[in-house]
Amino acid sequence: MRVLVVGGSGATGRLLVRQLLDRGLSVRAIVRSPERLIEALGAHERLSVVHAAVLDLSDTELVQHVDGCEAVISCLGHTLSFKGVYGKPRRLVTEATRRLCKAIKANAPKSPVKFVLMNSTGCRNHDLAESVSLVERCVVGLIRLLVPPHSDNEHAAKYLLSQVGSDDACVEWVAVRPDSLIDDDVVSKYEIHPSPTRSAILNSGKTSRINVGHFMAELMTDDAVWSEWKGKTPVIYNVA
Template identity: 60%
Template sequence: MTILVVGASGATGSKLVEQLLSKNHQVKAIVRSPEKLPESWKTNKNLQIIAASVLDLSDAEMSNIVKDCDAVASCLGHNLTFKGIYGQPRKLVTDATKRLCHAIKSNNRPKPTKFVLMNTTGNSNRDLNEPISFAQKCVIGLLRLLLPPHVDNEKAADYLRTQIGQNNHAIEWVAVRPDGLINEEVVTAYEIHPSPTRSAIFNAGKVSRINVAHFMASLMDDDTLWTQWKG
């Protein structure tokens, strides 16, 4: 498979690239600062590094990048600095998701392209009417007012849920909502649930970035797993 990863130089995105390369996929990685990447990436014949900011690419450039991609994964996020949280672009994840989906649709590929969005357990799936306590609803409401990245994550997933939907001929999608992220060196046993099993605010769990990357990679190259979780 040929797979595009945006946010490839991030803490989870880099793990995803490594997982995909270990499975011998052809990987395209859009990164703003290629000079910071591992030397092993620069010499890997299965990896094409595209030096760019995803929002600065023209529509034609974006369409050309995704035209041969069987899957696209977004691991974009905001840096946890004042500028990263409150500066521009405030809708990085949402705008990138929209532009990538537009580019995918413009190519009219004969089969749907898989789109995997790394999201957050703090975002509810309104299609499932997930139970949320009143206290958590209050905190989430404050987060929407105070933390633009949370709104960005919500709107990106909502775009896939409401605008791409469940029966789009060009795109099938999965939004992966990991709990609190930690660093580990190897993949360990993990469980996947359709909805949070604990409060994302008051009883958050932990999951390693490499496990999240392993699941995202598995989604893209395991059709049975994809069928189980798409949409």
Template identity: 50%
Template sequence: MKILIVGASGATGKLLVAQLLSAGHRLKIIVRTTSNVPEAWSSNEYISLIRVNHITEISAHEMEVYLKDCEAVASCLGHNPNFKGIYGKPKKLVTDMVQLICETILKNAPEKSIGFVLMNTAGNSNRDLNEPVSFGQKIMIGLLRLLLPPHPDNEKAADYLRQKIGQSNPFIEWVAVRPDSLIDLEKVTTYSLHASPTRSALFNPGQTSRINVAHFMAQLLTDQAIWKNWKGQMPVIYNG
């Protein structure tokens, strides 16, 4: 399988690349020219490394070329955890990329639907399920929308898949993976998956290791049974 990955130079993205390579898949990886990526990527015959000045400058025509012959797409794209990354432009980094990828796929109208896995956050509700949210958390989410631009970006990216692509699109199937507080572990461990959060991401957060997120995303992309179980949903993942 050939898979396009955006956000591969991030902490979780690199782990996703490793998971997919170990399973023998071919990858197209879009990174910025300034991104720090493993040297081995440049010489790996299973990787096509695409460097761009900035991911927001990719045109529709360029994305059409990048998506050619890909059977799936994964996005680990996110805002850098610094002042410029949080408050600088582009404020809709993730949403704009999701929209560009989806619009390109729809334009190409592939014979077989493309699977799209988006890394999201447990702090974002799946409004298809009307998930219960406490009054206090609603207040805090409202503040996050005002004070932390990455949060509404994550919400809008998932909303685009839910509302614009929906559950029965003939060209795109999707899953938005929602980890809770991210931590670093060296190896994949047991983890649990839930259709909705089992705890408050703000007041009683769980933990999710980045390598477990990468493992689950890789499983979604490559295992049809797992994909069938979660497509069109926003599974929450916690460490076991």
């Protein structure tokens, strides 16, 4: 199985790529900083690296990179700096999601390609009528106005829910929603829920990046896990 990973040189992406390789999968990674990925993982016969910003690639180039991949995973996110949060592209995650799904469809795959999006538990799935307190709605509304990456993540998930949907012939998807991300060296116990079990704003939980990578790798290699969560937006928490 070959998996295309975008954002593979990031803090979560590097851990994901390692776990995919450890499971015997082949990985094609589109990264802006290939040296960071190579430094973290070393050279590997099943890893090919494309040095590019995904949104700088033409539609034709994206179609070529997606071709031959049974799955695509986006670990893209905005850099936590002033330029990363408020500079362009404001819709990095949404636009990459849209263009990658379009590239998958352009290849007319014989069977659906898996698409996994790393999202956020702060993004609610309105199809599930997830309850939100008045205080949290006000805080999220303010964050949406002041912190553009939050709105970007919301729009990316909404695109999968409303534009791709649950019965697309070319794309099957899962949007993984971790809570507050932390660093850890090893995979630990974690739990998966259809919806948040706590307030992402007022009572956030913790999710280690390595656990996010592990769950996404499970989605790639365990058909039962994929069948359980495809077309859904699972929330992942570390078990305390």
